[in-house]
Amino acid sequence: MSLFQRILTHRLRFLLPFVVLLPLFLFLTSSRLPTAPVQVPKPKVHASRTPPPEELISYFIKHPTKPEAFGELGRRVQVLQSWIQTIDTPINTDKSPTLPADLEAFSSALFPYLREGKTSNGTTIPPLSALFGRHKPGSKGIVIPVGISSFRFATHLIGSIRNVLRSELPIEITYAGDADLPAEYRHFLTSTFTGVETVDIIPFFNDKELKLAGAGWAIKPFSLLASRFEKAILLDADSVLLQPPERIFTHHTSFLENGALLFHDRLLFKNAFVERQNWWRSQLAYTTPSTTWLTTPANVDQYSENGESGLVAVDMGRLPVFLGLLHIGWQNSKEARERVTYIMGHGDKESWWLGFELCGVPYSFGDQYGAVLGEKKVDEEKEKDKDGKETGGVKSVTRVCSFTIAHTDDKKKLLWLNGSLLKNKMGSSTEFWVPGHWMRDGVWEKGARKEDWSCMRDGVAEAVDRATMEAWSGSVEEAKRLDALVRPIVGEL
Known part of the structure; x- marks a missing residue:
């Protein structure tokens, strides 16, 4: 199934090309940008003429974006999307019979890393269709x-x-x-x-x-x-x-x-x-x-x-x-x-x-910024006012500390973490651990060095639930089993 046939099964039909291309033309020549916008070639006829897609595509191909032009490339991708989403309308196909080929050329100009594909019988597939079709x-x-x-x-x-x-x-x-x-x-x-x-x-x-x-x-x-x-x-x-x-x-x-x-x-x-x-x-x-x-x-x-x-x-x-x-x-x-x-x-x-x-x-x-899954610590600290001056009082501060970043699902349950099953993958290569607490919605205190762990305080601290603990403990045991199997390949861990 081609790229353009696939698209029809994933979206609603869009408006006719005149309705789409005129706003796009005005968008491209907008003066709201922080730097000079792309100058689209002026029509050779009456100024109200909507430039045909081939004319704009030709211009974009001749004037590629620079490596630092992230925003401009994003605008051109939006143009590409709008044109792809109009090709199934009969009037579009009649007026622009070569539009799919032009769009392939346009997409290759936007993304030079695209490459043609091949069917099982050796037929060449245009780059965008080949990649989407995978x-x-x-x-x-x-x-x-x-x-x-x-x-x-x-x-x-x-x-x-x-x-x-x-x-x-x-x-x-x-x-x-x-x-x-x-x-x-x-x-x-x-x-x-x-x-x-x-x-x-x-x-x-x-x-x-x-x-x-x-x-x-x-x-x-x-x-x-x-x-x-x-x-x-x-x-x-x-x-x-x-x-x-x-x-x-x-x-x-x-x-x-x-x-x-x-x-x-x-x-x-x-x-x-x-x-x-x-x-x-x-x-x-x-x-x-x-x-x-x-x-x-x-x-x-x-x-x-x-x-x-x-x-x-x-x-x-x-x-x-x-x-x-x-x-x-x-x-x-x-x-x-x-x-x-x-x-x-x-x-x-x-x-x-x-x-x-x-x-x-x-x-x-995800609903929340990175949480922490690790070791709970409770310390006594001197109280301070809003200006940072000590008041003479003492308060208890709860922290959860770790070398990893944890993330929750949309129900605020632990879903995954980044950093491996090791206590500190930048430290001992064999020290696994089973963290018992986690915290979210707190204030981070980042370690100064890679060997220093980071802590979160003033957040919601909870004990790790049974299902999460079983998943973690089971994964640690599985990792130890696999380590014995990979040693002949990787050598000492």
């Missing part, structure tokens, strides 16, 4: 990018999914070439666990634009784009699931509503990275920011950490989500990530929400 309608699964350095944690995660949480969702292990994840490592994963497939994503893209081998976080959005799953949960290898992953697809209201579920980082660094905040706003000026962004503490209170990407859930059968992922992928391409993305944020973390925002894609964050 996602099998109705399919669901888990995608985990894995390299040599994260291989051990990946075995812990898969072992927990299969043997503790008892999930049978199919799993794709993605990697960037043989050197990234050698054959011996891949064979262990596919022979030890059921329903696991390994996928080298390099052949699906123009890697001259991406340089994914050894690029770490950059592989993540491309792992989703190249997946055969329509609905997919992307997991970092060192993530820990505390509930069966199927529940995200079936019960998480935010995912069901928008088809794009993200999670917040810790609430840290208020007013600390002014340049980052200013840059976000300069790019968001190219679109109409969503309520999701406008109400987030990162915007309202100037916190500098917004997104966390250890777990991302998407429905790529929804055209806006798929196109938003193309923008997120572009942010993680070699030139963009080295010049902007990984300078203005920590790795890929902020690229997810920003890509959806700039493309006008509805998405959801």
